[in-house]
Every structure is written in C-alpha cells, then in structure tokens.
Amino acid sequence: MPKKLLITRPNYDVATSYLYSFSKEIIKKIKGVKEIHMADLQLAKANRNNFTTVLSKQNPSLIFLNGHGDTTSVTGHKDESILDEKNINLTKDRIVYALACDSLEKLGKIAVTKEKAKAYIGYRASFMFVKDPSRTSSPDKDKNAMPFRKACFTLINSLIDGENVSKVIEKTKSQYEEMIRSYGTSEDDPYGDVPLIRFALAWDLEFLGMEGDPSVSF
Amino acid sequence: MKNELYEGQKELVLARLKTLNTNSKIMLGGDKEYTVKDMIKHIEDNDDFGRKVVEVQIKMLKILTNIRE
Numbered sequence: 500m501p502k503k504l505l506i507t508r509p510n511y512d513v514a515t516s517y518l519y520s521f522s523k524e525i526i527k528k529i530k531g532v533k534e535i536h537m538a539d540l541q542l543a544k545a546n547r548n549n550f551t552t553v554l555s556k557q558n559p560s561l562i563f564l565n566g567h568g569d570t571t572s573v574t575g576h577k578d579e580s581i582l583d584e585k586n587i588n589l590t591k592d593r594i595v596y597a598l599a600c601d602s603l604e605k606l607g608k609i610a611v612t613k614e615k616a617k618a619y620i621g622y623r624a625s626f627m628f629v630k631d632p633s634r635t636s637s638p639d640k641d642k643n644a645m646p647f648r649k650a651c652f653t654l655i656n657s658l659i660d661g662e663n664v665s666k667v668i669e670k671t672k673s674q675y676e677e678m679i680r681s682y683g684t685s686e687d688d689p690y691g692d693v694p695l696i697r698f699a700l701a702w703d704l705e706f707l708g709m710e711g712d713p714s715v716s717f
Numbered sequence: 718m719k720n721e722l723y724e725g726q727k728e729l730v731l732a733r734l735k736t737l738n739t740n741s742k743i744m745l746g747g748d749k750e751y752t753v754k755d756m757i758k759h760i761e762d763n764d765d766f767g768r769k770v771v772e773v774q775i776k777m778l779k780i781l782t783n784i785r786e
C-alpha cells in the first residue's frame with residue numbers, strides 16, 4: 500500500500516515562483532520512489548476544487564502546501580484560498596506542512612485542536628527569504644535563495660523519509676542555525692547581502708514550529 | 718529593567734543595520750518586500766514588526782557568538 504501525499508504549488512508571482520522552484524528537488528525525488536503516490540497540484544491546478552477532490556478521493560496522509568498565507572488561510576493559484584477555517588475539517592487525521600506565511604498562528608491551532616489533524620507544521624510569522632534582484636526571472640539560479648531552498652528541502656525530505664515531526668523540526672532548525680554561522684564571506688558577497696540572508700534565516704528559525712503530536716510521521 | 722535591556726538591544730540592532738546598504742531588500746512570502754531602511758523605521762516606531770526584528774537580530778547574534786539561551 501503506497502503512502503499518499505498531496506502537494507500544491509502555484510507559480511504566478513515572484514514569491515510563488517521561488518517556492519515553486521524550491522519544490523522541484525523533492526518532486527524529482529518522490530517521482531523515483533515507488534512506495535509514494537503523489538498528487539501534484541501545480542500552477543493553475545492548485546485550486547480549491549482540485550484540493551477538495553484529491554483529499555476526498557485519494558485520502559493522502561500528508562499535505563504539503565506552498566503558497567501565500569495569513570493567520571487563517573493558505574492560498575493556491577492567483578490567491579484563491581484553498582485551506583481556511585471553512586474547510587479545515589479536511590485536515591482531520593493528516594499531517595500538514597504549510598510553506599506559507601503566518602498560518603501556524605491560528606489555522607494550525609484550529610486544524611489540530613478542533614479538527615484533529617495529526618500535526619500542522621508551518622510558520623507563526625512571515626516566511627522570509629532574500630533574493631538576488633537580477634535573478635527573479637530565474638529563481639533556480641538565484642544564489643541568495645540557496646540557503647532557504649536548502650532548509651525547505653531538508654524539512655519536506657525528512658518528512659518523506661518517515662522521520663517524526665519533532666525530529667523533522669529539530670533537524671531543520673539545526674540546519675538554519677548552521678547556515679547562520681557558516682553562510683557566506685565578503686569574497687562571495689559583492690552586494691553585501693550576507694547580513695540580510697543571515698537575518699532572514701534567523702527569522703525563519705524563530706518562527707518555524709508545529710502544532711499537534713510531535714511523534715507522528717508520514 | 719526589562720525595558721532598559723530592550724532599549725540597549727534596540728540601539729545595538731539599529732547601529733548594525735545602519736552599517737548595511739539601506740536599500741537591500743528582504744522578501745516576505747506574501748510578496749511584500751522590506752528594505753533595511755524600512756526595518757530601521759519599524760524599529761524606531763516601536764511597532765510589532767520592529768520589535769520582532771530586534772528580537773530575531775539578538776537571537777542571531779547569540780548564535781553567531783555561540784551564546785546558548
């Protein structure tokens with residue numbers, strides 16, 4: 500019986516183009532794993548209707564959301580809310596990882612306390628990253644975004660590998676810390692972006708968290 | 718005492734930020750961008766975002782200097 504995963508990854512503005520780029524590596528890995536069945540709602544397919552249909556028909560145990568967020572919703576293509584207080588019941592018995600701003604603050608709590616989601620991983624404030632302005636049309640090649648890409652991959656990769664939620668968070672936070680200590684030198688930082696990159700990493704480290712049962716795994 | 722500590726931290730963070738290129742930008746997931754200049758303004762205004770910036774900058778300095786909380 501394969502494990503089932505649902506991923507949403509819109510790509511219609513600068514921020515979602517970076518998250519979409521960050522997701523490519525894990526998509527590539529999952530495609531090579533026979534034991535995992537993935538529903539990939541990408542681009543315009545990342546809408547509320549498809550999200551609901553996949554959850555009810557395929558019953559994935561892990562939901563990986565990439566998009567904009569606020570304290571009470573996470574969006575898909577063109578800012579359409581795909582998860583909010585009205586359909587949060589869909590998270591029951593599942594693990595959710597929202598790579599989006601703010602949603603852990605309220606939506607994550609509601610998912611776990613009211614609707615019995617197993618766990619909700621996300622950010623209690625904005626998810627920050629630093630980009631190279633000359634690379635916004637090709638985020639895959641943006642060196643400034645590299646440490647953020649790395650941390651995002653570590654989190655979802657550890658989840659996919661079956662580590663429990665507590666370990667996944669611990670591992671990602673350790674990586675954020677390690678990158679804050681080691682990232683960059685003046686030689687490879689011609690525009691003086693390293694202090695900001697370190698700050699954004701520290702910000703993401705501070706506000707990454709979870710609600711629910713830390714011992715559950717995918 | 719707590720307030721004095723925060724004021725000291727705030728001065729330290731402002732001094733550090735003022736050494737950076739004030740037009741450098743940080744991207745927030747919501748497609749908003751903040752320049753260093755914006756961050757300085759939020760800190761000087763003592764608003765919620767500014768206080769969070771101070772808190773995180775201090776935590777970052779502790780990591781860089783290996784100070785465990």
